[in-house]
Amino acid sequence: MSDRPHRIGILVFPGSNCDRDCEHAVTQVMGAAAEFIWHKDTSLPQVDAIIVPGGFSYGDYLRTGAIARFSSVMGAVTKFAEAGGLVLGICNGFQILLEAGLLPGAMLRNRSLSFICRDVHVRVENTATPFTSRCKPGQVLTLPIAHAEGNYYTDPATLSSLKANRQVAFRYCTADGQVTPDANPNGSLDNIAGITNAGGNVLGLMPHPERSAEALLGNEDGRLILLSLLDALKSRKPVLVS
Amino acid sequence: MKAKVSVTLKRGILDPQGQAVLHALGSLGYSGVKDVRVGKLLELELATNDRAGAEAEVKAMCERLLANTIIEDYRIELVD
Numbered sequence: 114m115s116d117r118p119h120r121i122g123i124l125v126f127p128g129s130n131c132d133r134d135c136e137h138a139v140t141q142v143m144g145a146a147a148e149f150i151w152h153k154d155t156s157l158p159q160v161d162a163i164i165v166p167g168g169f170s171y172g173d174y175l176r177t178g179a180i181a182r183f184s185s186v187m188g189a190v191t192k193f194a195e196a197g198g199l200v201l202g203i204c205n206g207f208q209i210l211l212e213a214g215l216l217p218g219a220m221l222r223n224r225s226l227s228f229i230c231r232d233v234h235v236r237v238e239n240t241a242t243p244f245t246s247r248c249k250p251g252q253v254l255t256l257p258i259a260h261a262e263g264n265y266y267t268d269p270a271t272l273s274s275l276k277a278n279r280q281v282a283f284r285y286c287t288a289d290g291q292v293t294p295d296a297n298p299n300g301s302l303d304n305i306a307g308i309t310n311a312g313g314n315v316l317g318l319m320p321h322p323e324r325s326a327e328a329l330l331g332n333e334d335g336r337l338i339l340l341s342l343l344d345a346l347k348s349r350k351p352v353l354v355s
Numbered sequence: 356m357k358a359k360v361s362v363t364l365k366r367g368i369l370d371p372q373g374q375a376v377l378h379a380l381g382s383l384g385y386s387g388v389k390d391v392r393v394g395k396l397l398e399l400e401l402a403t404n405d406r407a408g409a410e411a412e413v414k415a416m417c418e419r420l421l422a423n424t425i426i427e428d429y430r431i432e433l434v435d
Binding site for chain 1: 369
């Protein structure tokens, strides 16, 4: 392992609006280097992980993430993910990863039809991922959500395989960790708030860890996700993608 | 030639917008409406007049971009 700081690439699409928040969290909370990657780039700089940030890429036209998913840079991101690189998609980033097929399923409008912007509780369902290793099994995190399309859907066969492979990383729950219909803010299937791919190296979640990672912001729970990612980078070899 | 593509949520998937419209119609006194599905209509102006070729190409467009076939169905209508 070299002494160079870990470099985290942050994708920037027209309409991304959490890219600067992610840069702040990467540099100030993780102590890593952040590099913005423009959506028109066709290759990636040497980075150790990629964050697909939240926002309204391409104005959410057609479907959330549907246009961004065909941006030039996504081909390189797909190769990076297929080579085992760590990819974290937050909110619109999660929607983009779904549209790109890097994660299974799709997003529907929130059951209430409302844009929901508030703190929610999520239960950590799997701590054996590069994004949750600092959490305790079943730990309840308080994290903010801000979305209109976070109502996760997939077909029954895919849901079964997600569960069997322990790909459900977070589920919406009550403050004391009960997964109930009332604790589900948006109607997500099975209260799903975040999932990984089969390899475990790609995570998508609707809540925003980068907005809840500092005491100054009144909530440090998101730190656990960011620092888990940092721990994972320390024990991994760099992913080389031509 | 024009292609009209309508995209709707698959049967069985809750359509919250359709439900909201259904309830609004009910409150206006239109009690005979049993269900409402809200979708999208895309009109594509095509450079070709070859119907078979156009149909195949628009179908590919639907599969790749215009619809998300996990949650949506699409219907293509070609208009001369």
